[in-house]
Amino acid sequence: MTDTNDNPTATNPEPFNVHEFLAKHRMIGIVWCIEDVQEVRPDLTDDQAWEVLQAVERRHDAEIGINWLTLEIFADDLFPEPRNGKEA
Numbered sequence: 001m002t003d004t005n006d007n008p009t010a011t012n013p014e015p016f017n018v019h020e021f022l023a024k025h026r027m028i029g030i031v032w033c034i035e036d037v038q039e040v041r042p043d044l045t046d047d048q049a050w051e052v053l054q055a056v057e058r059r060h061d062a063e064i065g066i067n068w069l070t071l072e073i074f075a076d077d078l079f080p081e082p083r084n085g086k087e088a
Helices: 018-024 034-040 046-059 068-078
Strands: none
Touching (some): 034 068, 046 068
């Protein structure tokens, strides 16, 4: 059961289905998850990967979109990899 704005109500035992919601409103959405961030930066914790996703959502360039490279760039910006004493 949902309210008039398609929000799940407290009495609704069914999980919210984002794909059905988007289809009903003729919308699309591309979903990225923390595991995607950890594909490009396996050293990040779940919380750090979530911070990366939140930053990407807030600051991404709509002309470019979100892709593997943007995830990596944002991750590197927020959490620079340790250099281990090696120079580039």
